[in-house]
Amino acid sequence: xxAAIDAVAIRGLTKRYGATRVLANVSMxxxxxxxxxxxxxxxxxxxxxxxxxxxxxxxSSGEVAYRAGADAVPAGGPLRRAIGVLAHDSFLYGxxxxxxxxxxxxxxxxxxxxxxxxxxxxxxxxxxxxARVRQVRTYSRGMVQRVALARALLHEPRVLLLxxxxxxxxxxxxxxxxxxxxxxxxRGCVCLVVSHDLEALAGIADHVAVLRRGKLEHDERRAGGxxxxxxxxxxxxxxx
Amino acid sequence: xxxxxxxxxxxxxxxxxxxxFFAAMxxxxxxxxxxxxxxxxxxxxxxxxxPGFLWVAVLFSATLGMSRAFDxxxxxxxMRGLLLSPAPRTALFLGKAVGLFLMMAMVEAVVxxxxxxxxxxxxxxxxxxMLALVLLATAGVAVVGSVFAAMLMRTRSRDVLLPVVLYPxxxxxxxxxxxxxxxxxxxxxxxxxxxxxxLLVYDATFVVAALxxxxxxxxx
Numbered sequence: 001x002x003a004a005i006d007a008v009a010i011r012g013l014t015k016r017y018g019a020t021r022v023l024a025n026v027s028m029x030x031x032x033x034x035x036x037x038x039x040x041x042x043x044x045x046x047x048x049x050x051x052x053x054x055x056x057x058x059x060s061s062g063e064v065a066y067r068a069g070a071d072a073v074p075a076g077g078p079l080r081r082a083i084g085v086l087a088h089d090s091f092l093y094g095x096x097x098x099x100x101x102x103x104x105x106x107x108x109x110x111x112x113x114x115x116x117x118x119x120x121x122x123x124x125x126x127x128x129x130x131a132r133v134r135q136v137r138t139y140s141r142g143m144v145q146r147v148a149l150a151r152a153l154l155h156e157p158r159v160l161l162l163x164x165x166x167x168x169x170x171x172x173x174x175x176x177x178x179x180x181x182x183x184x185x186x187r188g189c190v191c192l193v194v195s196h197d198l199e200a201l202a203g204i205a206d207h208v209a210v211l212r213r214g215k216l217e218h219d220e221r222r223a224g225g226x227x228x229x230x231x232x233x234x235x236x237x238x239x240x
Numbered sequence: 241x242x243x244x245x246x247x248x249x250x251x252x253x254x255x256x257x258x259x260x261f262f263a264a265m266x267x268x269x270x271x272x273x274x275x276x277x278x279x280x281x282x283x284x285x286x287x288x289x290x291p292g293f294l295w296v297a298v299l300f301s302a303t304l305g306m307s308r309a310f311d312x313x314x315x316x317x318x319m320r321g322l323l324l325s326p327a328p329r330t331a332l333f334l335g336k337a338v339g340l341f342l343m344m345a346m347v348e349a350v351v352x353x354x355x356x357x358x359x360x361x362x363x364x365x366x367x368x369x370m371l372a373l374v375l376l377a378t379a380g381v382a383v384v385g386s387v388f389a390a391m392l393m394r395t396r397s398r399d400v401l402l403p404v405v406l407y408p409x410x411x412x413x414x415x416x417x418x419x420x421x422x423x424x425x426x427x428x429x430x431x432x433x434x435x436x437x438x439l440l441v442y443d444a445t446f447v448v449a450a451l452x453x454x455x456x457x458x459x460x
Contacts, residue, residue: 056320058459077326091321093312095248104244108325135251151321 004068005082005158006032008053008190012062015048015214022048024214025062030207032158034221035181035191037201037231040211040239046194047088049211050161053192054085066159081109084157086165090148094137098127098147101136102154109155121150126176141168149177159190166197174200198235202228210238241322241335245309246342255308256343263301263351267293271358290361291421295414297351299381299407302344306385307402309340310393319393323458333386333454341382348374366424369432373424376439377417380446384409387450391457413442 008030015023023045030036030053038046051057053064055075066073066082073079085091092101099118106114122132125146136144145168152160160181166174174197182204184191195201206225210218217238226234249255270293274286313319313336322332352374356363363370388406392398416435423432 054324056323056459077328080324081326083324085320085324087317087320089317089320091318091324092316093244093248093318094315095251095312096244100247105321105325108322108327110326 005066007067009065013059014061016060026216028219030190032188035185035205036207037205038194038209039235044211045214082158084152084160086152086162090144092136098132125150145169162193166200198231199228242338245339255305259301259305259347260350263297266297267354287359287361290359291418294355295417302381306389310389329455330451337382337386344378373420380413380443383446
């Protein structure tokens with residue numbers, strides 16, 4: 001059963017790797033039906049924050065609370081089923097085709113309609129029919145990214161965590177991805193997107209968080225969303 | 241999980257062929273290196289040392305396989321993809337261990353007959369204890385090997401470290417397998433069954449320990 005998460009509360013997160021502090025007392029809230037653009041220079045701690053929210057990385061202190069209404073959703077299978085992650089790496093097996101990869105993940109998520117959902121998603125991300133039966137290791141970077149996005153969306157997650165999703169994909173693909181993200185927001189997903197592509201995020205992000213050297217420098221919501229110019233201004237003011 | 245591993249392997253054939261070729265070479269080379277004069281005055285391989293070489297070949301080839309099998313989960317960071325899924329972490333571990341077990345079993349299907357042929361050792365004289373022995377020893381290596389290979393997956397010098405940390409833990413299994421094989425070869429089944437039961441206890445202990453520790457070993 002997928003947990004109907006409607007908010008993710010990040011409270012006092014700190015992460016250290018040995019003597020290096022990667023995140024320092026970060027607190028913020030992510031809401032359903034909202035897309036948060038997580039901005040910051042390289043090494044700011046964005047990927048680590050995403051890793052902690054995805055449950056794959058343990059924080060040194062602080063916590064992430066997943067809420068469904070008034071109830072807290074405990075860690076475990078139902079919570080993981082509600083989370084979809086697109087990371088730097090694709091999580092795809094190079095020796096399998098796109099269809100086989102998605103079929104494998106569909107079985108892991110116990111999806112009854114796995115093949116039809118996989119096919120529809122591969123259509124949505126624009127992977128050509130002839131490519132679907134080729135091993136993923138023969139794909140270009142952009143094709144891998146498209147299949148990785150389909151994998152992240154396969155189980156219709158309630159919390160969508162994307163790390164540099166626009167990397168490697170062409171302008172058509174980027175526009176399609178932006179539409180997919182907008183649909184996820186309309187569906188009521190909690191979306192957290194790390195990206196340096198501010199143009200692509202303009203119009204769909206209604207929440208901006210800026211990290212710098214592990215600290216949350218800025219956290220702002222706007223009902224009408226942010227334009228590219230506003231995103232750039234926020235980035236320059238708080239991240240540089 | 242195990243089926244996925246086998247499908248990828250059967251397509252690439254890089255692990256299975258390497259393991260089988262390596263194990264076969266160990267058996268063939270040792271059968272040529274350790275010779276004795278038979279009653280008829282011919283030089284023949286020493287059948288009494290078959291248990292040692294059989295299990296050395298299995299253990300060394302398994303080490304090659306387990307390292308590579310977990311390397312596949314490192315490429316594109318698929319291990320994270322698995323850990324993010326709602327599938328129980330224990331099931332993920334067992335899937336990897338079963339995949340390794342099946343690959344080792346395929347290699348043993350080549351190596352055991354090779355030992356029988358080159359050392360003229362009566363390995364099939366007692367099929368039931370021999371089958372139980374091979375299955376339990378293989379399961380033990382697969383379980384322990386999967387734990388350590390997973391633990392070292394993000395370590396830079398994992399190929400060097402794996403045998404260093406793995407072999408001391410496998411010493412009791414290795415001794416039991418050799419003793420049981422020796423018992424089967426000379427027709428002394430009571431000691432053979434004792435060591436086979438020992439393997440059963442060893443396997444059960446490590447399955448429990450592995451299921452208990454796997455999650456904490458693979459989460460950052």
